[in-house]
Amino acid sequence: MPRVVVDVMLKPEILDPQGQAVANALPRLGVSDVSSVRIGRRVEIEFTGEPDLDRAREIADKLLANPVIEDFTLRVVEMDDTEGARP
Amino acid sequence: MPRVVVDVMLKPEILDPQGQAVANALPRLGVSDVSSVRIGRRVEIEFTGEPDLDRAREIADKLLANPVIEDFTLRVVEMDDTEGARP
Numbered sequence: 001m002p003r004v005v006v007d008v009m010l011k012p013e014i015l016d017p018q019g020q021a022v023a024n025a026l027p028r029l030g031v032s033d034v035s036s037v038r039i040g041r042r043v044e045i046e047f048t049g050e051p052d053l054d055r056a057r058e059i060a061d062k063l064l065a066n067p068v069i070e071d072f073t074l075r076v077v078e079m080d081d082t083e084g085a086r087p
Numbered sequence: 088m089p090r091v092v093v094d095v096m097l098k099p100e101i102l103d104p105q106g107q108a109v110a111n112a113l114p115r116l117g118v119s120d121v122s123s124v125r126i127g128r129r130v131e132i133e134f135t136g137e138p139d140l141d142r143a144r145e146i147a148d149k150l151l152a153n154p155v156i157e158d159f160t161l162r163v164v165e166m167d168d169t170e171g172a173r174p
Contacts, residue, residue, distance in 0.1 A: 019130070025150060029149060029150070037132050039128055042127045045121055
């Protein structure tokens with residue numbers, strides 16, 4: 001079943017203390033080749049019928065993102081095949 | 088510059104009150120064709136050199152995901168072209 005995925009990230013000029021905290025913890029794990037970590041939200045919206053990008057954009061605008069500090073992108077993802085590799 | 092994107096989502100069997108709150112607000116917006124909303128985290132890891140999936144997997148395992156209640160997937164994303172449509 002396809003879903004609409006909305007990725008909400010802080011705008012690049014906004015400080016991300018949560019990501020910074022992860023980045024600061026990395027040297028203790030022996031990781032020294034990471035230059036930046038940014039943490040945002042991934043929202044999966046499942047429709048009863050066909051996925052509706054315009055509807056999802058309206059939902060993201062009104063409920064999911066704060067336009068003052070956040071940007072979002074939308075896309076339709078087929079959830080049967082995973083987007084990335086599982087560990 | 089490519090980054091590793093880690094998507095951390097609650098396991099399907101774990102209740103997601105945040106997503107449920109969004110889903111419950113939708114009828115007030117006149118949206119009635121959404122069956123489910125799930126909210127997770129999207130983490131973008133930028134490396135000083137080439138993106139390193141194994142390293143990112145180690146970071147996700149140790150710092151980003153709680154394996155009791157969350158699953159994560161990893162992938163390399165070229166950040167110059169956006170993954171989804173901007174509104």
